[in-house]
Amino acid sequence: MNALYLVAIGSVPEQAMDWIDSAASEWYPLPIRRLPALSTPEGAYDPKRQQYQSVEIMKTVAQAAPRDAHRVLGVTNVDLAIPMLSFLFGQAQLDGRVAVVSLCRLRQEFYGLPADNRVLRERTVKEVLHELGHTFGLVHCREPRCVMSLATHIGLVDSKEQKYCERCGMQLVERFSSLEAEV
């Protein structure tokens, strides 16, 4: 069966990769494999904004996807942006193969607070489930506690739960059953 691949872009703590691995395996009925870390593409850096262009990171992740990749999720520590938005927690192809998540703004240190691994883990799990949900065709949900709700700032990430609401969860299950019919 085709796999969900995880890949670090640049240096990402192994522990964060482990959190992501276990969250993804809890929700997604796919084998999860890890690729060797990739370096951050230099061309992605925007010196004016001191951020990285998410589109370039997405391309790097897409290129690294093995042939049997059902989905590939990139994880980075750098701050991501796109021209129209001042920052992104992550990005995904809707109903596509590729997604990225940035840990940068999930860290308490980004907001001048002491590091907190528990908070970082919760936020990471939420963002991963959110972006993977998009790759399986889920759109933004109006239920603020659902992991698929749109979070434009960290407070909204914190008010989500680490799970899909019933409706989004049902949609995922339907997608999975059609997947199983394909393979």
Ligand SMILES: [Zn+2]
């Ligand atoms: Zn979204």
Ligand SMILES: [Zn+2]
């Ligand atoms: Zn929902």
